[in-house]
Amino acid sequence: MTAPAPAAPVSEEAPAPDGPSPLRRKLLVLLAAVLLLAGVGTAAVRYAADRSDRRDREQAGGPPVHEGTLTLDAGVAGGRRLLLRNLAWGPHRDEIAAVPADDPDGPRTASGVKCLRFHAAAGTGICLQAEHGALDDTYHASVLDASLHEVERFPAPGIPTRARVSPSGHLVGWTVFVSGDSYAGTDFSTRTAIVDTRNRQFYDNLEDFRVLRDGHQVQASDVNVWGVTFADDSSFYATVATGGRTYLVRGDLAARTLTTLHQNVECPSLSPDGTRVAYKKRVDGADPAAPWRLYVLDLATMTETATAEQRNIDDQALWADDRTLLYSMPGDYGSDLWTVPADGTGTPAVLVRSAVAPAYLG
Amino acid sequence: MxxxxxxxxxxxRAADAAPDSGPGRRxxxxxxxxxxxxxxxxxxxxxxxxxxxxxxxxxxxxxxxxxxxxxxxxxxxxxxxxxxxxxxxxxxxxxxxxxxxxxxxxxxxxxxxxxxxxxxxxxxxxxxxxxxxxxxxxxxxxxxxxxxxxxxxxxxxxxxxxxxxxxxxxxxxxxxxxxxxxxxxxxxxxxxxxxxxxxxxxxxxxxxxxxxxxxxVPGRITRAGLPAADPAAPGPTLRDALALLRRPALRRLALAAVLLGLTTVSDSFLYLLLQRELDLPAHLFPLLPLGTAAVFLLLAVPLGLVADRIGRRTLFLLGHAALLGGYAVVLSPLHGVPAAAAVLLLHGTFYAATDGVLAAATAATVPDGQQGAGQALVGTGQALARFACSLAFGAAWSLWGPRPALAATAAALAVTALAATLLLRPATPATPAATR
Structure with missing residues (x-):
């Protein structure tokens, strides 16, 4: 080894013959800039924090919300209820709340349980929650009993987006966005899981199921599954995406298969009578940032019917009954719930403001 | 900082003024x-x-x-x-x-x-x-x-x-x-x-x-012992930049970087493979990139020193051996968190032994006046090769499934590493520095 040559930058930092040295001047400039930028940054953070504090104060003109006891059992006194994630500002923001189904603008009974996404049926609830850790936000899926107590908790590897309980209350399913779960840089994809609450069997990734298209098994690394809707305790419908296309699939839990039925179907929702699926259809010529419209597919004839809702929809619709769809639209406090007839007639109307993630009980 | x-x-600078004072040297x-x-x-x-x-x-x-x-x-x-x-x-x-x-x-x-x-x-x-x-x-x-x-x-x-x-x-x-x-x-x-x-x-x-x-950062970068570039001299033309590829040392290095880049599975693919093949719990997924980064951070300086000692091209090749080792662990019957930690250790070592080291090796193959173009040629070649690898790997995954795709990539990496070793043999040193 030869001795290293002395190396140093011949820089503009060399001391000047008179006056303060350029280096000192630069450090002063840097110090001033750091103070200024720190001021701007702090102000931005404080502004945002103040804004978030305001949300904890009750919103003027909003629906009355009071604390109470909720149950997920179907047959309770007081008739049919609509459960939702309350988005109205105040101390009960983001909690699951109940309103009478025939008076959705009426007082909300807040449960104290906060969920990002929620669904319930027949005494079982699924609540997708965030945990704000030191390093990162983590998420989990919490299976709730009729009194909204956690029965079991499953880790969810991403931001929750969809949740469903089967009509019997035996199966629960959910979808999250998984960061980095694909092959092009920061691309991200979905992961969908199902739990059988009777025997605690956990199907942690439906992508492991065999995808059957026209009788052949699809082999692809880019398979994504999202938006489960249950038919009964062994079969369900969902969306499968592969090769840049989306498909409605019928899933079979026992056989671990997903069979494609129809193209261009996202976030299906099965009608209570099991004959139709409401879904997001990607329409031609739409704004690429807002490409979906609400459609209904007849499963017997495979005919598509456009609903009267002309705006972009990004929700897994819910059937209020066999004729009416319920879905979320962006609103002043995050989201409002709207209804529209499922047969293509009528006009969309707001059902309840400042709410998302609805479920009917009773 | x-x-x-x-x-x-x-x-x-004080050390430069008194060349015999030891501590400043390092x-x-x-x-x-x-x-x-x-x-x-x-x-x-x-x-x-x-x-x-x-x-x-x-x-x-x-x-x-x-x-x-x-x-x-x-x-x-x-x-x-x-x-x-x-x-x-x-x-x-x-x-x-x-x-x-x-x-x-x-x-x-x-x-x-x-x-x-x-x-x-x-x-x-x-x-x-x-x-x-x-x-x-x-x-x-x-x-x-x-x-x-x-x-x-x-x-x-x-x-x-x-x-x-x-x-x-x-x-x-x-x-x-x-x-x-x-x-x-x-x-x-x-x-x-x-x-x-x-x-x-x-x-x-x-x-x-x-x-x-x-x-x-000084506007005109110079180092002791070298005359500053003549500001009046005309800058290199685009033709000069392309002519860089006629320099055997740079051409060999760029070719080696591209070949190895073609068999380097992208980070997100590797993490996906780790998760699936090693049966990692899903909630550990976001932590995988941090593991690689931490190892890279810790080893970048020590391995840079090693590169200066044993030769950058040698370490660049050894870094790819670490990557091959990482592939091997994923393909092996090992499972769980310890196996994933081993892969991340090898993956971070791969970055520490190749990322800055390739830039240092490139610097030795081009004249001072064309450092920018030289770094860009090798860096772009490597980046595009890796992108091509991502597309090919995605296709292979679809056709054969994840394990065969990785096995094929590992085999290809072994072959390209061998080719790169032959390419980078210090046979004809263009300049004394180029062999280092």
């Missing part, structure tokens, strides 16, 4: 300019990784947009960024202050994008801002590496690039933490205000990075 470096620069191997550029990269990476960490959350939860078109966009942006890098490297070689100017333009463009994110609310517009951000990154990469090469004595470049990459990776680790800290303080995930605060803070940090560059 910089204050301490500034002081050490001073003592370096520090002088990595000149102040490299620390300054490292500080710029650290601060800039804090800024860009802040945005990178929250952008998926922002797009999905605050804007309610679909994430599915996002990945394609990112792929295109990466390709554009690689091509812009060629342009930046060449432009930087023209004119005496070209490197700082072009790098400054690149850092400035990216800084400008952060506040712009506050104003755009649709996916196409966000895509456009991200494209400008990538253009800035493409512009600055080659001039920055050229400046590190120019400021450092050839025999210490491995260490200098190691220091730079360690500082760079430190920024990449701090960024997400700072972003989530801001979101935590504002407790505002569902609304835009919390993300606005993240973008504002990120913009402030980016401006600080540009300021560090302007204030503390």
């Amino acid at each position: 910089y204050l301490a470096d500034a002081r050490s620069t001073k003592s370096d 520090a002088a191997a990595v000149p102040g300019t490299v620390f300054a550029l490292g500080a710029v990269s650290l601060v800039t990476d804090v800024s860009s990784e802040m945005v990178g960490a929250v952008l998926p959350l922002y797009v999905v939860s605050a804007l309610g947009l679909s994430p599915l078109g996002f990945g394609l966009l990112d792929g295109i942006n990466n390709g554009v960024g690689a091509l812009v890098r060629l342009l930046g490297g060449h432009a930087a070689d023209r004119g005496g202050r070209g490197h700082k100017l072009v790098a400054g333009l690149g850092y400035g463009l990216s800084a400008l994008c952060k506040p712009l994110l506050l104003l755009v609310h649709t996916l196409p517009m966000i895509g456009a801002v991200l494209a400008v951000d990538r253009t800035g990154k493409g512009l600055r990469t080659a001039p920055r590496d050229a400046m590190i090469s120019l400021a450092t004595a050839p025999e210490h470049r491995g260490r200098a690039f190691g220091v730079h990459r360690a500082m760079d990776t430190t920024g990449a680790l701090i960024g997400p933490l700072l972003a989530f800290a801001v979101l935590r303080i504002t407790d505002d995930r569902a609304e835009r205000a919390g993300y606005g605060a993240v973008f504002t803070v990120s913009g402030c940090v980016a401006v600080l990075g540009v300021l560090l560059l302007v204030l503390f």
Whole structure:
């Protein structure tokens, strides 16, 4: 080894013959800039924090919300209820709340349980929650009993987006966005899981199921599954995406298969009578940032019917009954719930403001 | 951080004045300019990784947009960024202050994008801002590496690039933490205000990075013992830049980097494989990149020193052996967290032994006046090769499934590593430094 040559930058930092040295001047400039930028940054953070504090104060003109006891059992006194994630500002923001189904603008009974996404049926609830850790936000899926107590908790590897309980209350399913779960840089994809609450069997990734298209098994690394809707305790419908296309699939839990039925179907929702699926259809010529419209597919004839809702929809619709769809639209406090007839007639109307993630009980 | 470096620069100069004083020598191997550029990269990476960490959350939860078109966009942006890098490297070689100017333009463009994110609310517009951000990154990469090469004595470049990459990776680790800290303080995930605060803070940090560059990176990079470039001399033409490929040493190095790049599975694929093949719990998934980064950070400087000692091209090849080892662990019957930790250790070692080391090896194969173009040629070749590998790997996965695809890649890596070893044999040293 030869001795290293002395190396140093011949820089503009060399001391000047008179006056303060350029280096000192630069450090002063840097110090001033750091103070200024720190001021701007702090102000931005404080502004945002103040804004978030305001949300904890009750919103003027909003629906009355009071604390109470909720149950997920179907047959309770007081008739049919609509459960939702309350988005109205105040101390009960983001909690699951109940309103009478025939008076959705009426007082909300807040449960104290906060969920990002929620669904319930027949005494079982699924609540997708965030945990704000030191390093990162983590998420989990919490299976709730009729009194909204956690029965079991499953880790969810991403931001929750969809949740469903089967009509019997035996199966629960959910979808999250998984960061980095694909092959092009920061691309991200979905992961969908199902739990059988009777025997605690956990199907942690439906992508492991065999995808059957026209009788052949699809082999692809880019398979994504999202938006489960249950038919009964062994079969369900969902969306499968592969090769840049989306498909409605019928899933079979026992056989671990997903069979494609129809193209261009996202976030299906099965009608209570099991004959139709409401879904997001990607329409031609739409704004690429807002490409979906609400459609209904007849499963017997495979005919598509456009609903009267002309705006972009990004929700897994819910059937209020066999004729009416319920879905979320962006609103002043995050989201409002709207209804529209499922047969293509009528006009969309707001059902309840400042709410998302609805479920009917009773 | 910089204050301490500034002081050490001073003592370096004192050491230069008295060449016999020992202690200053060691520090002088990595000149102040490299620390300054490292500080710029650290601060800039804090800024860009802040945005990178929250952008998926922002797009999905605050804007309610679909994430599915996002990945394609990112792929295109990466390709554009690689091509812009060629342009930046060449432009930087023209004119005496070209490197700082072009790098400054690149850092400035990216800084400008952060506040712009506050104003755009649709996916196409966000895509456009991200494209400008990538253009800035493409512009600055080659001039920055050229400046590190120019400021450092050839025999210490491995260490200098190691220091730079360690500082760079430190920024990449701090960024997400700072972003989530801001979101935590504002407790505002569902609304835009919390993300606005993240973008504002990120913009402030980016401006600080540009300021560090302007204030503390010299406009004309020189190193002791070499005459400063003649400012009146005409800059290299585009033809000169392409003629670089006629230099055997650079051509061999670029070819080796491209060949090995073609068999380097992208990070996101590797993490996906880890998760699936080693049966990792899903919640560990977001931690995998941190594991690689931590190992990279810890080993960048020591392996840079090793590169200076045993030869950069040798270490570059050994780094790929570590990558091959990582593939082997994934393919082996090992499972669970210990196996994943072993893969991340090998993966981080791979980066520490190849990333800055390749830049240092490149520096030795091109004349000082064309460092920018040389760094850009090799860097772009490697980046495009890796992108091609991602596409091919995706196709192989679809056809054969994940394990056979990785097995094929591992076999291909073994073959290309052998070819690269032959290519990089120090048979015909063009310059004495080129063999090191």
